[in-house]
Amino acid sequence: MGRREKPHETIGNMSNFSVGFRAEAHIRILDLKGELDAHTVSELEAALQKCREDKNHHIIVNGAHLQYISSAGLGVFMAYIEEMREAGGDIKIAGLQANVYNIFDLLGFPLLFDIVKAEEEAIRKFDADRKDKNDS
Amino acid sequence: MKGALSPGIPPVANHFANRILQSGPGYIDTVLRNRGQRVACIVAALICFFLSVAFNGFEWLSGTPWHAAVNFSYQLVVIAGFVLAWFLLSYYLKQRPIGPLKTLWTTLLLALVAAAVIRLMVGITAAENVEGNPAVLGFEYDTGVPLTFATVVKMHVITSLRALLAFYLLLRFQDLVLFKRTKQSQRNWYLMLVFMGIASLLTILRDPAEDPGIVQGVAFTLVLILMLLNAFRVSWIVFLSFRAKAAGVGFSILLILLLFASLSPGGILPAHFMYIRHASYPLDQFTLAALAFGLLYCVTSFLFLIFHLPTTGDFRRKAGEITAMYSLTNLVNQAFDPDKLHLTITKTPVDTGTAQMSWLAIADERSGSLRPQVVAAWKTTTEDVETMVDVAALYEELATRREPVILDEAPADRRIRGKPGDPIGTMLMTPLITRDKLLGGLFVAKDVVQGFEQDDVESISVYAAQAAIALDNARLFEEQLERERLSRELDIAREVQQRLLPHDLPEMQGLAVAASSIPAYEVGGDYYDFLKLDEARLAFIIADVSGKGTSAAFYMAELQGIFRSTTRMAPSPADFLEQANLALSSALERHVFVSVIYGVIDVRKGELTLARAGHCPAILISREGTGRLIRPQGLGLGLDRGRRFRDVLEEEHIPLQPGDIITVYTDGVVESRNNQGTEYGYERLLEALKTHRKKEASALHEALLSDLHDYLGRTEYDDDMTLVVLKWDGAKNHTKRSAT
Known part of the structure; x- marks a missing residue:
């Protein structure tokens, strides 16, 4: 899985937005960088599509370097969340900057998504979920 | 040509040959193109011809x-006649x-x-031969004087025939x-002709029986090298078809036999050389050299034809590939249908x-997937390809190496x-x-191991480069179409x-x-x-559909329908939003949602009831200049299609003071950025509202917009920027109302 970190795996060199792939155990981590709007949203879509094709349903979106998100960008999360959850996974959002978090918050995303401060927290939550499942 | 006829040493000859190349043959052709001059020639x-016949007569x-x-002089006349004949023949053959x-x-x-x-003709002479001396052939032995008139005629006919054949x-x-x-x-060819001419002319006054001089020897050696x-x-051989080559082999072998038989002293034309030598020794030498070259050329042609016969198929195939590639470059200009x-x-x-x-496999991020897709297959099917090979793994190697890769032992x-x-x-x-x-990878396969040679790799590489350009062009064209379509769509939206x-x-x-909505270039x-709702109550709505273009406009129209039809029946803002969510959820695509603020102002009671579905908070500014954001909890429409929407939805009831200003807007206002990239933001909006709070609603609205500009x-x-300002002046109106 380590080979996924090769530079050519980063897509979206044309715009000021990019998605980087990382893996942590069974969890796929997407590092978002720049501004996610109607013009750049297809790159995040492609990334999530790839996760889906690879049957990776445990996804953490790290937004530490995300500067802006538009409603179109938020829509992508809506498009995938249901499917990921039905497959037993989740999309957790971590490390958002204050202004970006505010946009998520206005729409009520924290009520629907697991939005946490740090990536580690999200990983812990995934691990805990798995434990619960195994216990039950 | 005159210059070329004078004897010269090789470097000088080279110079002459170049001069002839530049003007000689061309000049003679222009002379002969004129009909009169041609007839004169x-x-x-x-x-x-007749002068020389008369001379011998x-x-x-x-x-x-x-x-x-x-x-x-006779020799000069004969040669001049045949030089003229050469150029005439050259003109007609061209x-x-x-x-x-x-x-x-x-x-x-x-x-x-x-x-x-x-x-x-030679056969007839046998009868006239002097008894016991067949070599003389009707010429006086010592002087070479013809013995009969038939000999005269024969020597000229035979000479002309052989000159014609040689020419x-x-x-x-x-x-x-x-x-x-x-x-x-071209230079080698003309040099050969010139040297043949020179070497032959050197014999003009020499008796055939004499030893050839050293100069003549050198000249003929040079001729031989050039030959x-x-x-x-x-x-020319390689471009012939198999049948043409086979026929060529036959013709050349017959020509070799015939020329050899004619030229060898003991062959089928014994002693005819004598007639020609008596007519003109230089001409004899020239035609002999010419026919010798013909023989030599037929031999090499024959050998090359034989050698090339087996490779004809390969050559044809290569030519076919080149033609196919050419047809592809033509196709580049037509096929803008990607599948085709x-x-x-x-x-x-x-x-x-x-x-x-x-x-053909293509990995295209625009198609929403990074996994290579087999988009076309020939003599197999895309499904078979998927089962036969690991397309993704092969594609990954191709993406890393970025050059043709051969798998010689595929199994x-x-x-x-x-x-x-x-x-x-x-x-x-x-x-x-x-x-x-x-852009993608072209995969070709054969059923044998080690089936591709280096030249296959090369031709496929060249082909792939062409194909890539074709693909790229098709994409650019598609993008251009898309842009135009989008622009038309935007006009409609x-x-x-x-x-x-x-x-x-x-x-x-x-x-x-006061209200306005300024559409962005790409309509939101x-x-x-x-x-x-009645004399005292006004319902207002502000909404922002996620996404842009026609689909956004379509959902907006839907929302308008819901607003116009449901509002009167909804007892409260929260009820309205719940119904709107239900109605819209079935219509909205999964990734689309709508943020809304819906409020009702009761001008008599001086009360504002407001519910928010994920929209930017409303702003309330009092006459005294205190401001607050009204932000009850609520999810955007379409985000949750079940009970949760209703469960989390809050409604706020706010008693109004006269002079209160309620401002609602879309994110286009607060998220607009200046050239430094800084957002206009809530703080600045609040400040502007406070500064202009004393103004009338429309003046305030205008002031806000100009501040934003x-x-x-x-x-x-x-993004679209929508700004709605509502100013309640209840107290004043109330007195007015009570006065009337």
Whole structure:
């Protein structure tokens, strides 16, 4: 899985937005960088599509370097969340900057998504979920 | 040509040859193109011919040889006549160019006719031979004077026939030797002709019985070298079909036999040399050299034809590939249907015979997937390809190496899941790269192992480069179409949006309203509207559909319908939003949602009831200048399609003070950025509202917009900007109302 970190795996060199792939155990981590709007949203879509094709349903979106998100960008999360959850996974959002978090918050995303401060927290939550499942 | 006839040493000859190249033959052709001059030449040549016949005739009549000076003039006349004949023949043959095969058989035919005629004539002489001395052949032994008039006629007919054959052969073979000519090959050819001429002329006053001098020896050696050089110019052979080559082999072998038999002293034309030598020794030498060259050239042609016979198929195949590639470059200009183009790109390597099956894989981030897709397959199916090979793994190697990769032993490769008997033995994969971008990979396969040679790799690489350009062009074209389509769509969306927005603002006692929505270049889905519920209550809505363009405009229209129809029936803002969510959820695409603020102002009670579905908070500014954001909890419409929406939805009831200003807006306002990239933001909006709070609603609205413009420093916006201002002046109106 380590080979996924090769530079050519980063897509979206044309715009000021990019998605980087990382893996942590069974969890796929997407590092978002720049501004996610109607013009750049297809790159995040492609990334999530790839996760889906690879049957990776445990996804953490790290937004530490995300500067802006538009409603179109938020829509992508809506498009995938249901499917990921039905497959037993989740999309957790971590490390958002204050202004970006505010946009998520206005729409009520924290009520629907697991939005946490740090990536580690999200990983812990995934691990805990798995434990619960195994216990039950 | 005159200059060229004078003897010279090789470097000088080279110089002459170049001069001839530049002007000589061209000049003579221009002379002969004129009909009158052509006829004059023919007449002159005939005069020369008859003069020489007359010369020998007088010799026969007088029985004594001419004086040496007269003999020399005779030689000049004969040569002049044949030089003229050469150029005339050259002119006529140039008018009717023929192919290599026809050259061979017409020469063969002419040689046959000449040999037959000469054979007949030489045969007749046998009777006139002096008893016991057959070598004399009707010429006086010592002086060479013809003994009969028949001898005179024969010597000239035989000479003319052989000169005609020699000239025809040289002039026709010239086109073969100079096939795909270069400056150098052309020079070698003309040099050979010039040296043949010079070497022959050197014999003009010499008796055939004398030893050839050293100069003549050198000249003929040079001629021989040049003959050898020219004899290997046989590139016309490779372009012949198999049948033409086979026929060429036959013709050349017959020509070799005939020429050899005619030229060898003990052959089928014994002693005919004597007649020609007596007529003109230089001409004899020249025609002999010419026919010797013909013989040599036929030998090399024969050998090359034989050697090239087995490779004809390969050559044809290569030529076929080149033609196919050419047809692809044509296709680039037509096929803007991606599927058709994909198939054509895939088919060609198989149709040209380079491979037995092929497929094309494309990984395109625009299609929403980074996984390579097999978009076309030929002599196999996309499904079969997916089962036979690990497309993703192969594509990954291609993406890393970015150059053609051959899998010589495909069955041994772990990425090829073929079982024994599967049709993949060798696979060649070639990246399609243009403008440094990897667009896809072309995979071709054969059922045998090690089935591709280096030249296959090269031709496929060249082909792949072409195909990549074709693909790229098709994409650019598609993008251009998409842009145009989008631009038309945007025009429609803009029009729809403007029609959906209210034309007239509501008039309520005690309430002043100002509203505007400025569409961005790419129309968003901003919407605002008002509806009087009764004399005292006004419902207002502001909404922002996520996304842009026609789909946003479509959802906006839907929302308008819901607003206009449901508002009167909804007892409270929260009820309205719940119903709107239910109604819209079934229609909205999964990734689309709508943020809304819905409020009701009761102008009599002075109360605002408001619910928010994920929208930017409303702002309330009092006359005293205190401001607050009204932000009850609520999810955007479409985010949750079940109970949760209702569960989390809150409603706020706010008693209004006279002079209170309620402002609602879309994110286009607060998220607009100036050239430094800083957002206008809530703080600045609040400040502006406080500054202008004393103004009338419309003046305040205007002041806010101009503040925004000043801040942004431009008049084009990234997003729609909608701003609605409601100012309640209840107290004043109340008194008014009670007064009336």
